[in-house]
Structures are given as C-alpha cells and as structure tokens.
Amino acid sequence: MGKIKRLFKRLSLSCVILALIGCDSLVNPSSIQSFSLTRLDGATIRVVKSDNPKVLVFHLWATWCNTCMEELPGFLEFSKSLPETDYEVYLIAVKDKKSEVRKAINEYSISQNVYLDSLGRTMVILGTTGVPFTAFADNQLKLISISDPLKFESPSLRKVTRFHGPRDWLNKEWLNLFFLEVKDHFSQ
Secondary structure, three states: OHHHHHHHHHHHHHHHHHHHHOOHHHHOOOEOOOEEEEEOOOOEEEEOOOOOOOEEEEEEEOOOOHHHHHHHHHHHHHHHOOOOOOEEEEEEEEOOOHHHHHHHHHHHOOOOOEEEEOOOHHHHHHOOOOOOEEEEEOOOOEEOOEEOOOOOOOOOOOEEOEEEOOOOOOOHHHHHHHHHHHHHHHHO
16 A cells, blocks of 8 residues: 555656646647657558658548548648648548448548548647647647637737647638748748
8 A cells, every 4th residue: 555655646746746846848849759650551650750851740630520520621722832842741541440440431532542541549649638629830849839710810810839729721811821830930
C-alpha cells in the first residue's frame, strides 16, 4: 500500500510541475516529430523533415463522424486547388474501419491517397482529441499559423496552427489570405 501512495504522490507532483512549466507545448506542440502512416493498400510511408519546401496538410476525419462527412466535399475541393508541387495532402481516417473508408472513397470519388489510422495515433501526434481536424506544417515539420476561416470575418483575425471542427474551405477571401500566409511563412 505504501508503494501505491508514493506512486500517486509522484504522479501528482509531475502534474503540478507540468502545469507550472506550461504543458500546452506538450498538448499543442509548435512542431511535430516524424511518424509513419499506412495507406489503405497496406503500404507504409514516413512523414519526415525534408529539404523540399512543401506545405504538408494533415486532415483527420472518420466515416462515423457526420460532421466530417458533411465537411469532406469542401475539403476535397480545397485540396484539389493546392498545387502538387507545393503541397502534400494527407487524408487520414482515424479510428475507422477499412471497409467503411473504402465506401467513402468510392462515394466521394476521392483520388488522393487515404491513410488509415485505426488506433488514432496521429490525433496524439498532432495534438487533437476529435475530428474533423486539420493542421498545416512546413517541410521541417513546424506547424504553420494560418488565419482560422471560422474567425475570418471577425474584426481580429485569430491565427491558429490547428483547425478543430468543420471549416468553410471554399471561402474565396480566406483562400487568398491562406496562400499569402503560407508564402509569408516560407519567406521568413
């Protein structure tokens, strides 16, 4: 019983220390580590730092998520507008079944590579607990701050590194600002 009490004291102390030093950087990191993704065909790829200045777009979704499925056509249209030479889109189905993801690919005529993360590891890596979710990173895996399309029309634009929940991916004013902000990120 004494060992259990000591363990709880250590865990409690660890939580206090994390709160004092700011655990937000652990939950919402400014960059991400290299990680692996598995395509539906079983092939595995590694997302790693690169010398090629591309924007990496990580879009997490699930077939069981009604909001995700409502948002998906707009995101797919947005992703088609991104030049392949400058952007790499990762459509990651999380906590989902391969058969359901295949049905969605057929129903929505998805031509991009789709990755399956049945355990939800990428949610942890990217710092989210829900879907739909989108994050943008540069070739060094540093997250890029982008004006949030939900806050676009408010007087003070709020830049974020992660979009939690659905977005209007086809708002033309936001799209223009998005491309400018990405260009600014790479010119710094």
